[in-house]
Amino acid sequence: MTDRVPSPDFTYAGGTLCAEALPLSGIAAEVGTPFYCYSLAGLARNYRALEAALAGLPATICYALKANSNQAVIAAFAGLGAGADVVSGGELRRALAAGVPAGRIVFSGVGKTQEEIALALRSGIHQLNAESEAELDLISAVAAGAGVTARVSLRINPDVDARTHDKISTGRKQDKFGIAIDRTLPAYARAAELPNLAPSGLAMHIGSQLLSLAPYRAAFGRLAEQVRALRAAGHDVISLDLGGGVGITYRDEAPPGFEDYAAVVRETVGGLGCDLMFEPGRSMVGNAGVLVARVLYLKDGGLRPVAVVDAAMNDLARPAMYGAYHAIVPVTQPQNSPDCVETDVVGPICESGDTFAVARSLPPLAPGDLVAFGSAGAYGSVMSSAYNSRPPAPEVLVSGERFAVVRARQTVDDLIRQEAVPDWLEPPEGA
Ligand code: LLP
Numbered sequence: 001m002t003d004r005v006p007s008p009d010f011t012y013a014g015g016t017l018c019a020e021a022l023p024l025s026g027i028a029a030e031v032g033t034p035f036y037c038y039s040l041a042g043l044a045r046n047y048r049a050l051e052a053a054l055a056g057l058p059a060t061i062c063y064a065l066k067a068n069s070n071q072a073v074i075a076a077f078a079g080l081g082a083g084a085d086v087v088s089g090g091e092l093r094r095a096l097a098a099g100v101p102a103g104r105i106v107f108s109g110v111g112k113t114q115e116e117i118a119l120a121l122r123s124g125i126h127q128l129n130a131e132s133e134a135e136l137d138l139i140s141a142v143a144a145g146a147g148v149t150a151r152v153s154l155r156i157n158p159d160v161d162a163r164t165h166d167k168i169s170t171g172r173k174q175d176k177f178g179i180a181i182d183r184t185l186p187a188y189a190r191a192a193e194l195p196n197l198a199p200s201g202l203a204m205h206i207g208s209q210l211l212s213l214a215p216y217r218a219a220f221g222r223l224a225e226q227v228r229a230l231r232a233a234g235h236d237v238i239s240l241d242l243g244g245g246v247g248i249t250y251r252d253e254a255p256p257g258f259e260d261y262a263a264v265v266r267e268t269v270g271g272l273g274c275d276l277m278f279e280p281g282r283s284m285v286g287n288a289g290v291l292v293a294r295v296l297y298l299k300d301g302g303l304r305p306v307a308v309v310d311a312a313m314n315d316l317a318r319p320a321m322y323g324a325y326h327a328i329v330p331v332t333q334p335q336n337s338p339d340c341v342e343t344d345v346v347g348p349i350c351e352s353g354d355t356f357a358v359a360r361s362l363p364p365l366a367p368g369d370l371v372a373f374g375s376a377g378a379y380g381s382v383m384s385s386a387y388n389s390r391p392p393a394p395e396v397l398v399s400g401e402r403f404a405v406v407r408a409r410q411t412v413d414d415l416i417r418q419e420a421v422p423d424w425l426e427p428p429e430g431a
Helices: 024-031 040-053 071-079 089-097 114-123 133-146 181-193 214-232 258-272 282-288 318-322 412-417
Strands: 010-013 016-019 035-039 059-064 083-086 105-107 127-130 150-157 197-203 239-241 275-278 289-300 305-309 328-330 341-346 355-362 370-373 395-399 402-407
Touching: 016 024, 016 035, 024 035, 024 289, 024 370, 024 395, 035 040, 035 282, 040 059, 040 071, 040 258, 040 282, 040 395, 071 083, 071 089, 071 395, 071 402, 083 089, 089 105, 089 114, 105 114, 114 133, 127 133, 127 239, 133 150, 133 181, 133 197, 150 181, 150 214, 150 239, 181 197, 181 214, 197 214, 214 258, 282 289, 318 355, 328 355
Parallel strands: 035 395, 059 083, 059 275, 083 105, 105 127, 127 150, 150 197, 197 239, 239 275, 305 341
Antiparallel strands: 010 016, 035 289, 289 305, 289 370, 328 370, 341 355, 395 402
């Protein structure tokens, strides 16, 4: 079976793969390869679908910037009414710069620094999700120093297995995240006693790329039990942050629909009278983006043909990091439906891990052909690096027949400029 891009925003027209109404080959001719390409219609469709599913609930959608923090992407979601979930001072500044109102920003993360907490309080964000009792102490101290009251939620680790990739599972007892569920009551009591803290509720996030709702049902159920216990002990609990995590299709997965997800939310925590926050990342951007690359060489490998493309693991790290599958399709549809060939698709980086696909069934490729990697809108560009001194790829946003470069291609000069040779280093001989 050959791949297809699992997205209605990237379809063939006239034999060429288009982003909305624009042929990717035309963008490649102007921008060069590799490049990321996002569809504005795709972003909007995803956001509106979740919003519609949550209709009637007191819900705020805080887009998780970590999935894709390009200013244009954040601004697009902000324009649709989204808030932001940030996990660093850098992401907080990006959210503010893109126009997300501070009052719709939540700050999650297991290791916030004093400076980041101070920035969050200065900016007047909605709330901090604290992940330890020690962090509560620090937030209290920083808030007292600034003369403000910090609204905090306690991120609880519900000890539920999200049944996703081990490296992106975050809600099991052994995972580094959150406050152990059996510490909820003492931690909440501490937050209530500490000066300049206003505990408002609980938060959780059990993992990413969830393909089943059962872990959510279990985790939300545990959260609801904690809310009842806290209230019974006399605490106010007015909000719940339910994290992100609904999966997307990379190949043939059938992730839960937003409607079914929302039904689980209603069933488990809907009756508690809490304001609800959601932090989706992948399901908002993943299938609204592709990575476009050009085939450099085709060679006979030891086992099968190998297509060497000009994108690499520095551009899209997920296959190397998680063994992740991304669909690969030719941008120009081959004529006369030739037989597919099992092909390895690799990048130019000097390690074997820089392999996008092994024995992938693909139409015969030739040097110069463009290929698109599907489902690359989330955790693609944000995880890119300059490994092998390959400047990160540019990003393009398409809307209908328009496109804009929303992140320029960096140059090697940009990379070199950030470095310095100390004047006490011996100059090379003959220099
Ligand atoms: N909220 C918190 C606190 C999170 O840690 C995450 C993701 C999200 C929300 C968003 O989850 P989503 O809706 O995107 O599943 N780099 C990995 C994914 C790491 C996700 C970490 N946390 C990958 O490429 O698969």
